[in-house]
Amino acid sequence: MTEEHRSHLLRETAEGFRVVLGDPVMRAIALLVFALVSVIIVPEGLAVAWSGELGGEAWRAGLMMASIPFGYVIGGLVVGRMLSPSTRLKLIRPLAVLVPLALIPAVLQPPFEVVLLLGLVAGFGNAVLMPLNGLFVQVLPNPYRARAFGIMQGGMQVLHAAAVMLTGAIAGRFPVPVVVGVWSFAGMALIVFAAARWPSGGVIDGEIEQAKLVNEPRPAARKKTRQKSRTTREQHWAKAGALRGPRRQRGGDPFGTDADSSQPVRL
Numbered sequence: 099m100t101e102e103h104r105s106h107l108l109r110e111t112a113e114g115f116r117v118v119l120g121d122p123v124m125r126a127i128a129l130l131v132f133a134l135v136s137v138i139i140v141p142e143g144l145a146v147a148w149s150g151e152l153g154g155e156a157w158r159a160g161l162m163m164a165s166i167p168f169g170y171v172i173g174g175l176v177v178g179r180m181l182s183p184s185t186r187l188k189l190i191r192p193l194a195v196l197v198p199l200a201l202i203p204a205v206l207q208p209p210f211e212v213v214l215l216l217g218l219v220a221g222f223g224n225a226v227l228m229p230l231n232g233l234f235v236q237v238l239p240n241p242y243r244a245r246a247f248g249i250m251q252g253g254m255q256v257l258h259a260a261a262v263m264l265t266g267a268i269a270g271r272f273p274v275p276v277v278v279g280v281w282s283f284a285g286m287a288l289i290v291f292a293a294a295r296w297p298s299g300g301v302i303d304g305e306i307e308q309a310k311l312v313n314e315p316r317p318a319a320r321k322k323t324r325q326k327s328r329t330t331r332e333q334h335w336a337k338a339g340a341l342r343g344p345r346r347q348r349g350g351d352p353f354g355t356d357a358d359s360s361q362p363v364r365l
Contacts, residue, residue, distance in 0.1 A: 169221020
């Protein structure tokens, strides 16, 4: 962020909300991301208590917590490396719905092995965050990049804490898998709501083009950047020549050319 864009912290925060919520694509991304993180964090946050109901061994809690990140790694490889950008955008809504859908069966209080499988599938679907993040960057104006990312990161952390605290309090009265399943069902309703309002391809393309126009440097700025780069290179060369000092005369040419040392050397 350049100095001329800096202002009071509260004003910058308000501008970040305005930028994110005022744009149809960023608003849809924010709603989907916030709903996803509110769901996916719960089985991890309650893993210790959940493992206590499945036997109580510490290794069970560790595997339950690792199943979701491991599924995310697999999903990231598939979504990020094996699919084209257009296919990733088409799979945003199905992958987002997969996250809560995979965790709803927890309400049936399945055995430990099934719990691991549910976490793995939910983590795989959570890889939808990768194309969402990429699309967010494409439609975001550069002057507001730090503010918008601050809103997203701050919102995710607040929702992580709120979801775990709330479900943890509820789990004090009901079995943990039931809490996870019901919470995921409520999360799926919110994610379906967000997916139903996902902008069309034309709107997304238009926002990307508009952001490109905003982010493209002006001709005067490009000329100034080139001049600054040229000046920097010249200063670097001059400094390097001063450090080397004048070339010393040698008794003979090591390459057998007997070239005059006062002439420039051609490489």
